[in-house]
Amino acid sequence: MIPASTPITGSYDYSEVARSVFIAVAASYVALDLAGRVAVASGRARLAWWIGGSAAMGIGIWEMHLKGMLALHLPVPQEYHWPTLLAALLIAALASGVALYVSCLHKMGPVKAFTGCVTMGGGIAGLHYTCMAAMRLPAVTRFSPALVALSILLAILFSLIALLMAFGLRGETRWSVPRRLGSALVMGAAISAMHYTGMAAARFFPAPPPDLSQALSISPLANNGIAIVTFMVILTAIATSSVDRRAGVEIQRINRELERRVAERTLQLEAANQSLRNEILERERAEEDLRQSKDRLRLVIDTLPALVWSKLPDGSADFLNQRFREYTGLSEEQGLAWGWMRNAFHPEDRAEDEWRAAFATGEPFEKEARLRRVDGVYRWFLLRAAPLRDDQGHVVKWYGTTTDIEDRKRAEEALLEVQGKLAHVNRTQAMGELAAAIAHEVNQPLTAIVTNANFSLRQLKGATPLNLDELQAAIAEIVNDGTRASAVISRIRGLLMKETPRTAQLDVNEVVREVIALLRNELTRHRIHLRTELAASLPRMRGDPVQLQQVLINLIMNSVEAIRASTELKRKLSIRSVANADGILIQIQDSGPGVAPEQADRIFEPFFTTKPDGIGMGLSISRSIVESHGGRLWAVAGSSGALFEFTLPAED
Amino acid sequence: MTEAAPIVFVVDDDPSVRRAIKRLIGSVGLQVELLESAPEFLQAKHSDVPSCLVLDIRLPGISGLDFQRELAQANIHIPIIFVTAHGDIPMTVRAMKAGAVEFLTKPFRDQDLLDAVHVALERDRTRRQEDAELASLRKRLESLTPREREVLPLVVSGLPNKQIAAEIGTSEPTVKVHRSQLMRKMGANSLAKLVRLAEKIGIPGNTP
Numbered sequence: 108m109i110p111a112s113t114p115i116t117g118s119y120d121y122s123e124v125a126r127s128v129f130i131a132v133a134a135s136y137v138a139l140d141l142a143g144r145v146a147v148a149s150g151r152a153r154l155a156w157w158i159g160g161s162a163a164m165g166i167g168i169w170e171m172h173l174k175g176m177l178a179l180h181l182p183v184p185q186e187y188h189w190p191t192l193l194a195a196l197l198i199a200a201l202a203s204g205v206a207l208y209v210s211c212l213h214k215m216g217p218v219k220a221f222t223g224c225v226t227m228g229g230g231i232a233g234l235h236y237t238c239m240a241a242m243r244l245p246a247v248t249r250f251s252p253a254l255v256a257l258s259i260l261l262a263i264l265f266s267l268i269a270l271l272m273a274f275g276l277r278g279e280t281r282w283s284v285p286r287r288l289g290s291a292l293v294m295g296a297a298i299s300a301m302h303y304t305g306m307a308a309a310r311f312f313p314a315p316p317p318d319l320s321q322a323l324s325i326s327p328l329a330n331n332g333i334a335i336v337t338f339m340v341i342l343t344a345i346a347t348s349s350v351d352r353r354a355g356v357e358i359q360r361i362n363r364e365l366e367r368r369v370a371e372r373t374l375q376l377e378a379a380n381q382s383l384r385n386e387i388l389e390r391e392r393a394e395e396d397l398r399q400s401k402d403r404l405r406l407v408i409d410t411l412p413a414l415v416w417s418k419l420p421d422g423s424a425d426f427l428n429q430r431f432r433e434y435t436g437l438s439e440e441q442g443l444a445w446g447w448m449r450n451a452f453h454p455e456d457r458a459e460d461e462w463r464a465a466f467a468t469g470e471p472f473e474k475e476a477r478l479r480r481v482d483g484v485y486r487w488f489l490l491r492a493a494p495l496r497d498d499q500g501h502v503v504k505w506y507g508t509t510t511d512i513e514d515r516k517r518a519e520e521a522l523l524e525v526q527g528k529l530a531h532v533n534r535t536q537a538m539g540e541l542a543a544a545i546a547h548e549v550n551q552p553l554t555a556i557v558t559n560a561n562f563s564l565r566q567l568k569g570a571t572p573l574n575l576d577e578l579q580a581a582i583a584e585i586v587n588d589g590t591r592a593s594a595v596i597s598r599i600r601g602l603l604m605k606e607t608p609r610t611a612q613l614d615v616n617e618v619v620r621e622v623i624a625l626l627r628n629e630l631t632r633h634r635i636h637l638r639t640e641l642a643a644s645l646p647r648m649r650g651d652p653v654q655l656q657q658v659l660i661n662l663i664m665n666s667v668e669a670i671r672a673s674t675e676l677k678r679k680l681s682i683r684s685v686a687n688a689d690g691i692l693i694q695i696q697d698s699g700p701g702v703a704p705e706q707a708d709r710i711f712e713p714f715f716t717t718k719p720d721g722i723g724m725g726l727s728i729s730r731s732i733v734e735s736h737g738g739r740l741w742a743v744a745g746s747s748g749a750l751f752e753f754t755l756p757a758e759d
Numbered sequence: 760m761t762e763a764a765p766i767v768f769v770v771d772d773d774p775s776v777r778r779a780i781k782r783l784i785g786s787v788g789l790q791v792e793l794l795e796s797a798p799e800f801l802q803a804k805h806s807d808v809p810s811c812l813v814l815d816i817r818l819p820g821i822s823g824l825d826f827q828r829e830l831a832q833a834n835i836h837i838p839i840i841f842v843t844a845h846g847d848i849p850m851t852v853r854a855m856k857a858g859a860v861e862f863l864t865k866p867f868r869d870q871d872l873l874d875a876v877h878v879a880l881e882r883d884r885t886r887r888q889e890d891a892e893l894a895s896l897r898k899r900l901e902s903l904t905p906r907e908r909e910v911l912p913l914v915v916s917g918l919p920n921k922q923i924a925a926e927i928g929t930s931e932p933t934v935k936v937h938r939s940q941l942m943r944k945m946g947a948n949s950l951a952k953l954v955r956l957a958e959k960i961g962i963p964g965n966t967p
Contacts, residue, residue, distance in 0.1 A: 547817055550844030551773040554865040558779035561869030562786055571786040581782055588775055 123178030132295025134167020142273040163344035165200030170337035186322040191241035202230020210273035228263030243322040246311040254308030265297035414509035422466035436481030453477035486513035552588035638681040646757035669699025690757035704744040763808035811879030816843040838879035
């Protein structure tokens with residue numbers, strides 16, 4: 108028996124010590140490794156890692172202590188109270204949990220670090236001494252207070268170091284594993300140092316055998332079994348952690364890739380967005396420009412010193428500029444559609460059919476009409492219309508202007524009047540001169556005739572001494588002078604008929620049209636309404652177009668003068684051409700007083716005239732011309748105006 | 760006046776008309792001279808017999824009216840009868856103002872022309888008579904002595920002999936002699952006749 112006052116000396120199995128240190132290092136590594144896992148995980152995964160990590164680390168530390176105690180061989184049988192051992196395991200796990208929690212905080216202030224290391228250190232110390240308390244051996248354990256305090260201080264100090272290390276090693280870097288290994292070595296050594304300091308604080312003194320209820324002896328087999336289980340737990344934790352880390356790394360890589368792509372896509376989207384924004388801006392600017400240019404155009408159109416409009420293909424208006432509305436005093440509704448014509452034109456110019464026909468041609472055109480000003484005054488305007496066509500050439504719209512030509516029109520009329528007067532003066536003067544010439548020419552033989560005749564009469568009456576020779580001579584001269592007078596008239600006629608005829612093949616209708624064109628002003632000036640009915644297909648004929656024009660001019664001018672002299676309200680002249688058995692028949696009819704039946708033939712005699720300033724040659728010459736063409740000219744007597752007809756033979 | 764047969768000059772560019780007029784006027788016993796143009800008339804020999812001119816207004820070269828003016832300027836006072844084929848009122852007025860006897864339109868009535876010719880010849884005859892009288896009067900005036908010519912206007916003015924004597928600075932009997940001499944030379948048998956004659960030759964009657 109060993110005396111109670113002498114401490115029992117034991118010996119350490121150093122291979123067991125080495126194993127315990129190894130387990131401490133492994134557990135430390137697990138702790139550091141899992142701290143990284145917990146730090147990067149979140150939610151339930153974080154909780155699972157925390158619990159798993161706390162368990163693995165707790166088991167590791169617990170086993171290290173158990174191993175450390177089993178490494179001490181005492182000369183007395185050693186048994187362990189297993190509920191106490193389980194409690195120690197629980198303490199180890201709790202302390203590990205606290206340590207993991209603290210090391211995984213986002214920020215670790217001094218208070219939290221202090222609390223964490225005290226809790227952890229306290230926990231480890233608690234675990235150590237609880238394990239000691241689970242020992243059942245026939246001895247009394249006495250502790251050296253200084254060493255106990257030292258061991259607790261070491262536990263707290265090492266806990267602090269471990270926490271800081273774990274905190275620093277949370278992130279995954281290339282050097283994580285070696286650095287973690289280094290840290291694990293330091294921590295393992297520290298935990299072992301604390302343990303063995305704690306063991307050194309205990310002295311065993313012999314005592315009666317303890318209560319061995321619920322105590323069991325740990326055989327080397329069990330010892331190794333626990334170690335192996337512990338080691339497997341640690342390995343499992345490391346493996347799981349490693350897989351998870353890899354997965355994490357992969358996820359991180361994928362994440363990074365994803366983020367890169369997202370960033371790339373975002374960049375692209377932003378670029379697209381920017382270009383879209385630019386495009387929108389551009390479009391807004393373009394729209395603004397368009398609006399401004401529209402406004403400008405509208406302003407130009409409204410302020411142009413002209414009446415501007417646009418019309419639909421049929422001629423109904425769909426736009427009238429402001430000037431148009433102001434000038435006519437029409438509202439938009441009054442002027443649109445056909446209102447521009449129905450409500451603003453002079454009643455005589457409201458020929459809707461003609462206007463529709465003009466628009467229907469689809470060709471640009473000009474027309475004149477009188478437009479009512481807002482004050483009721485009518486002025487002449489020139490309407491100019493030009494079509495806008497689509498690709499197929501259909502008229503889409505008409506655009507045009509209406510321009511005031513009143514002044515021009517007045518000037519034209521005045522000019523026409525002056526021209527007319529001048530022409531009349533010229534004509535009258537020419538007529539006067541011609542008449543004087545004719546009078547002189549014809550009067551000379553007539554004077555001689557009359558004088559000779561008077562002389563003869565005197566002789567025959569016996570008023571003067573009879574001189575038969577002189578009487579005979581006088582009568583002979585009368586005959587001569589009569590012939591001479593006739594020759595004078597023929598000569599004058601020849602003079603008026605001008606040159607010898609130059610014949611050509613011609614279309615009589617064409618001659619008629621030319622004459623109408625020549626006399627259009629004359630007809631307009633005297634407000635004579637001309638109506639022409641020209642046969643569509645006339646046989647061609649040979650003739651002198653100038654002479655035939657002269658015939659037509661003579662006949663038409665006679666009609667014009669007759670109409671002027673007439674008080675008849677209707678001032679009409681109609682010209683017809685028809686094909687008949689003789690060839691071609693031309694009729695010229697007027698609304699003048701007409702030809703008296705007894706004059707119907709006399710009017711063709713030379714010097715016969717019914718006009719105050721006429722010389723009576725026109726019809727005579729006209730008849731000569733027609734007859735020289737192989738035709739006939741006559742007047743149809745009647746009450747309703749004069750009707751002159753002439754025929755011309757068709758070419759064989 | 761049987762001493763000279765009057766002559767009718769006819770100027771017309773138409774020979775037929777000229778001949779017919781000559782025939783007509785000749786049939787009443789008048790002598791007719793036919794001329795084709797105005798210059799021909801000017802060159803013709805004009806004997807001192809009553810005459811007149813039948814003139815066509817429309818003449819080659821010069822118009823009848825202008826010729827009328829030329830004649831007046833040349834102091835040829837032959838009465839003119841105008842004939843024209845185509846006259847108008849202004850033309851007629853101008854011709855008559857310039858002293859034409861008649862203005863006839865061709866063809867004219869034979870009697871109208873003959874009447875006009877007679878009027879014209881009568882007018883020419885009268886003029887010639889007056890011209891002759893004036894000429895003899897001038898001759899008589901020239902036969903007066905300078906003293907008698909001095910006395911004449913004073914006598915015509917109706918001054919008594921005494922006053923005339925005082926005027927010219929001589930005696931009353933001398934004036935009496937001058938007076939009877941000039942009365943005789945002038946062919947005036949009374950003072951009234953002398954006054955008339957003096958008037959004709961333009962001697963002023965009243966004291967200047």
